[in-house]
Amino acid sequence: MYVVALLEGADGAWGVSVPDLDGCVAMGATGDEALRNAQESLREWIEARQAGGFDVPTQRELGALLADPEVREALAEGSTLARILVVEDVGRPVKANLSLDSGVLAAIDSTAHRLGITRSAMVEKLAKDRLSEYA
Missing domain, CATH: 1.10.1220 (Arc Repressor Mutant)
Known part of the structure; x- marks a missing residue:
């Protein structure tokens, strides 16, 4: 599964947020580190959600994300979109x-x-x- 996220930051402080997964964020000293950390954060976020008996929200299509005023504002302020692979440990x-x-x-x-x-x-x-x- 892939998730579209927002990447923003500057030297030494980068952050990733997933618009469709409220509260799913990651940080890193570089953009690459933040994206690597986001992969782990996504897996943990999904596992916690499922452990609590909740479904994982369906990801919006790219067009719908780009139509979202908050996403458009973040992009206008310098954020970029990133596609993050989520590898779930299914234990099998x-x-x-x-x-x-x-x-x-x-x-x-x-x-x-x-x-x-x-x-x-x-x-x-x-x-x-x-x-x-x-x-």
Whole structure:
């Protein structure tokens, strides 16, 4: 799932807010850091909402967001739109067969061993950390 957010700030102080998810915000020293933090904030916001028995509000289409006076005002004041990937932990592992270069697999295994986690946990961590770059 992708969420459209507003990114604003200046050197040393950046913020992200999600117009359709009231109270869902994140901060960072750089815009990139704020966007990375927003990914985690979104996941936590959604999990808290669901744990409380509430639905997650449906995201508006881009046209509807751009028609929103508050969003238009934020954009006029220098905010930009950002698309953030939300990776939900559903707690249901699924087996997947992957073909990797043997050198890459050795590096994954070595790093996983050093961190005290399984190969699967290492691959999952790498994917979560990098997926947003391709959103």
